[in-house]
Amino acid sequence: MIFDILTIFLSVALVGNYVFSQTLGICPFLGVSSSPSTALGMGLAVTFVMTLSNAATYLIFDLLLRDRFEYLQTVVFILVIASLVQLIEMMLKKLLPTLYRSLGIYLPLITTNCAVLAAANNAVSDESINGSFLFSTFYGFSAAIGFTIAIVIFSGVRARIDEEDVPKPFRGTPITLICAGIVAMIFNGLLSGIRF
Template sequence: MSVHPLVIFFASIFTSNMIFSNFLGMCSFIAVSKEIETATGLGIAVTFVLTITTVLNYFVYKLLIHFGLEYLRFIVFIIVIAAFVQILEMVIERYFENLYYALGIFLPLITVNCAILGVSLFMVIRDYNFMQSLFFGFGSGLGWALAIISMAGIRSRINENNLPEGLRGAPITLIITGIMALAFMGFSGIVSIS
């Protein structure tokens, strides 16, 4: 049974969110979610990278299968992701200098963001066609962006001065992430692609 691309799109945002259901991409999620502007910039960058690299990796994978080189998919997927992120980094540095410095080391680290590779691998495991892969990549990016922007909004509202010392920083972020994951579980009855 083939799943409609729009079902995959909405499921990848809400019920199969890369952060809240698979916990992929947590390092940059926790580190960059301190300010809304920076989180929005990284969310847009990750969405863009996820969408384009999923499509590129779809075609690369189909080409590898054609030549019987499917076992090289991990290496080739990482090369495609790294090349695309390098190009994106150069564009952001050239045209969005403030965002480039705000993102700092986390922009080139999109290359090793496990959510990026995870989406390409899920696409292969679930045997998605082109449209399903496109909607899955874009929806996963939007879901990741929604998660990091929401976290940045919550963290900006928390007055850490009133928190006990042991909860400041990463501990409260992990607690909020868990609560947000529970909230997103409320969407689980709507649609699922797992």
Template sequence: MLSRIVSVSLSAILAENFIFSRFLGICPFVGVAGCRDTAVGMGLAVTFVMSLASAVCWWVDRLLTALGLAYLQTLAFILVIASLVQFVEMFLRKNIPSLYRSLGIYLPLITTNCAVLGAVLLNAQEGSGFFESVFFGAAAGLGFLLAITLFAEVRERLDYSAECPKCFEGTPISLITAALIALAFMGFRGMKIL
């Protein structure tokens, strides 16, 4: 059990990183990773919501299957995620204001982060168990955190030094930077621990 969880988590963080291998969560990845602190905040918020959503949606999925309403999966999941985000936001604002101040502004953006819905849908597709789902969600979130932080680090360095051609300035060079990071991450492909 433990080894299974470790292997699922490591593969979701490195080998099957949501951004560098599964094409999920790229919009916030490109949009937010302007500076390091924002990136870390966003990554932490995503990790948090993702693990929570994985847990809740596992029960919702069970419920829908029992009721014979499996075709409403997508609709139900997105509603769960949206309300979860809302709920987390309210809870944090009231009870842990310091955490709210650092994560709060990123929370509304997470509803439309396809990494969260993607993780939940993948869990449902795989038919994984409860703990496996939660760990997969958390690990995928950590993978997102790793990717977005690395990207922000590299971009910060490039802001100091790079002098790219006019037409590559801005978005294109960031995308190419992301491509090069993805190339480096290719080393983790197919990595299996066990």
């Protein structure tokens, strides 16, 4: 059990990091990584939503869709995620206003974060975690932690890029993408050097 959980965490958060080795969730990764504090806010909001959405989509898939309406998976999952984001936003506003003030602006952006839908899809199709609600939820949590690690690391790099005198054609998106590539190379290279 502990070993399985550790395997899921390592394979989704670190070795198979969603941003750096699966290129999922790039839009918020490039868009909201301008400073470490906003990056952390976005990471936490994604973690919150992704954990809950994986729990919800797994339950719905298991109880309603499995072996009967599997072709509805895409439609149902995106609707569940969109309504869940809306619901979380309303609940946070009512119950935890302080948390809402810090995460609120990032929440609407999460509906179109492809990492959330990808985690939901992967959790129901992956053989190693299939059949367990707990593992599926933990899969979402791990993927989101991986996303948070990536976006926070990269926000530090972004802060340095802004101070540099970049050649004109490379200003803006190009230099950001190239630096993301270099950070991804370092991240993947460091992890492939570790032997468990």
